[in-house]
Amino acid sequence: MVATDAEPEQSTRDRILDIAMDLFIEQGFDKTSLREIADQLGFSKAAIYYHFQSKDEILLALHMRLHEFGRRAMERFGEAPATLEAWAMLLDGVIDEIFENRRLILMHQRNAAAFRLHHADEHDEANQDMEEQFRRVFSDPAVPLRDRVRMVAAVGTIMGGLVLSGDLLKDVPSEELADLIRDAIGDLLVSRPATRRSPRRRSR
Amino acid sequence: MVATDAEPEQSTRDRILDIAMDLFIEQGFDKTSLREIADQLGFSKAAIYYHFQSKDEILLALHMRLHEFGRRAMERFGEAPATLEAWAMLLDGVIDEIFENRRLILMHQRNAAAFRLHHADEHDEANQDMEEQFRRVFSDPAVPLRDRVRMVAAVGTIMGGLVLSGDLLKDVPSEELADLIRDAIGDLLVSRPATRRSPRRRSR
DNA sequence: GTCTATATTTCGATAGAC
DNA sequence: GTCTATCGAAATATAGAC
Numbered sequence: 001m002v003a004t005d006a007e008p009e010q011s012t013r014d015r016i017l018d019i020a021m022d023l024f025i026e027q028g029f030d031k032t033s034l035r036e037i038a039d040q041l042g043f044s045k046a047a048i049y050y051h052f053q054s055k056d057e058i059l060l061a062l063h064m065r066l067h068e069f070g071r072r073a074m075e076r077f078g079e080a081p082a083t084l085e086a087w088a089m090l091l092d093g094v095i096d097e098i099f100e101n102r103r104l105i106l107m108h109q110r111n112a113a114a115f116r117l118h119h120a121d122e123h124d125e126a127n128q129d130m131e132e133q134f135r136r137v138f139s140d141p142a143v144p145l146r147d148r149v150r151m152v153a154a155v156g157t158i159m160g161g162l163v164l165s166g167d168l169l170k171d172v173p174s175e176e177l178a179d180l181i182r183d184a185i186g187d188l189l190v191s192r193p194a195t196r197r198s199p200r201r202r203s204r
Numbered sequence: 205m206v207a208t209d210a211e212p213e214q215s216t217r218d219r220i221l222d223i224a225m226d227l228f229i230e231q232g233f234d235k236t237s238l239r240e241i242a243d244q245l246g247f248s249k250a251a252i253y254y255h256f257q258s259k260d261e262i263l264l265a266l267h268m269r270l271h272e273f274g275r276r277a278m279e280r281f282g283e284a285p286a287t288l289e290a291w292a293m294l295l296d297g298v299i300d301e302i303f304e305n306r307r308l309i310l311m312h313q314r315n316a317a318a319f320r321l322h323h324a325d326e327h328d329e330a331n332q333d334m335e336e337q338f339r340r341v342f343s344d345p346a347v348p349l350r351d352r353v354r355m356v357a358a359v360g361t362i363m364g365g366l367v368l369s370g371d372l373l374k375d376v377p378s379e380e381l382a383d384l385i386r387d388a389i390g391d392l393l394v395s396r397p398a399t400r401r402s403p404r405r406r407s408r
Numbered sequence: 409g410t411c412t413a414t415a416t417t418t419c420g421a422t423a424g425a426c
Numbered sequence: 427g428t429c430t431a432t433c434g435a436a437a438t439a440t441a442g443a444c
Contacts (some may be wrong), residue, residue, distance in 0.1 A: 012409085028317030030234030033437060046440085047410045055438065113232030113314055139372040149384040152368050153361035157392075160360025161353060168343040178352040187391045188361075216427085237419060250422085251428045259420065 001013045013051045015041060018063070020058050025107045028060060029114040056118065063115060066108050069101050070130030080133035082143045087151050088189040092182055095158060102162055110161065154185045217255045219245060222270070224262050230309045233263060242332040260322065267319060270312050273305050274334035284337035286347045291355050292393040296386055303378045306366055313363065342381060358389045 010018075019040045023032040032192050034055055038045040052058050073094045074080075082085055098105060108115060113145065161181045166172065214222075223244045227236040238259055242249040256262050277298045278284075285291055302309060312319060338359065340354050365385045369378065 027321075028234070028280075030232065031317065031321070035266055035437080044261065044411060045438090046412080049439070053439095069239070078424085110317055110410055114237065117231065117235065135372065138368060145380070146384055149365060149368070149381065151390055152364040153357075153385070153388045153392075156360030156362075156364025157357035158360075159364070160356040164342060164353070164356050167432090168339065170347065174282075177353065181357070183350075183393055184354055184357045187396065188357075188388055192391065193394070236419090239419080247427090249420090250430080253421070254427055257421095403432060 001193060012041075013061075015063055016048060016051055021062055021103060021107050024059075025103060026064070026112055029111045059111075059114060060118060062091050062104070062107065064116070066101075069104065073097050074113065074130050080130075080137045082137055082147075084147050084150060086189070087154065088185060091154055091185055091189075093159065095178050095182060095185075097103065098162070099160060099178050100173075105159075105164060106166055121166055141186045142159070150188050152187050154178060157184050157188065160193070195196065216245075220229075220252060220255055221262065225266055225307060225311050225335050228266070228315055229265075229307060231354055232316045234241075255257055263315075263318060264322060266308070266311065267322070270305075270308055271333050273301070273308065277301050278334050278337065284334075284341045286341055286344065286351075288354060288395070289346045292389060295358055295362065295389055296344065299382050299386060299389075300379075302362060302366070303369070303382050306378075308371055309319060310366060354392050358392050361385060361392065 016037065020032070020037050021034060023040075027036075034045045034048055037058075038048055039045075048058075051112060052061070075094065077090055080091060134151075137143060140148075159179060162176055165172065165177050169177065220241065222266075224241050226243075227240060231240075236251045238252055243251055245251075252262075258266070280297065281290075281294055284288070285294060338355075339348060344354060345353075362385060365381055369376065369381050373381065
């Protein structure tokens, strides 16, 4: 986010993707027409078709960006771990990169429906990306249910923080926010000391 | 969720809304045509227009369902509280109802972009619903940033749990899941005892 | 690589019969 | 309340010139 705007040469293809990402975040994929994208680029709608075969291919390219990000972030860990300690370590390691790619992830989350339809076509080798690995651990019966809930809670905490930083806390520096989130995740994943709080009430 | 299927008489209007909700969850609002909705109902597209003036009105009616749910859930608390303790109590009180309205909330979250466009037209009295109250607390500078992050984390924990229960853990009873989530939220919002963990590493 | 048409399709919405 | 038939708008995509 320290974007020096002296990017040496940004390809037209990348400019299209950047603008599309912004519009997809704000309006959603379906409500964003190619005309809008073209207008912001300063040229006509038909020109986009020189760089992409279809509107869907733009979405796919953005998905590849996330996939690539996930691949980089996960390559240090062979598999998504099944213990709370290792999970804490994993998230702690990737949270900075997650914040750096905030808008990409936000876009992906806000257009989950649109992406879902495309996943049907390409679940061939997509099972080595981050999301799929997470899914596998979350649904693994060998992992205690309590632990899985904690892992999901930690991910939900990060996602909540991302949304917060995007919509309401645009002025708060990412590092400060990331540290607070790290702290919260610690409370979720690191077992409490012997001291027990009052036993939880059973609902109903 | 103990739905005895002896619903006395479900109005056609409600049947439309139920089917629309399902389709909006799976495909998204924009990718769901009125024809699809009509097909599942067993009659033609034009018939829908007897019950709703437009497709948008269907979305609006679903939004009203959520709004009504939020109103019921929040009426015990005047305002969304700004302290962690009160926040914990609030969430603890509404989490069961949240799980009972799981699909409605999921639908709302997955089509946030579509709903956003309609909020522009009707933010007249919409500031007394749950979402708006939450937003206000999250962006209130008077509340310590750490606390706001914790509150968001707690909400993110619930949302994560909802997605989990919908996609991966359809067999796990809601009550069990809700209790585990309650527990996790407790760890997020209730201050730890004097024991301190190792000081957090400062990233970068 | 980008342009100006234009083709094609999909879908929301309406008209009017039953 | 539901039907068939059709309109009109919008948006994706293509053709072909420059």
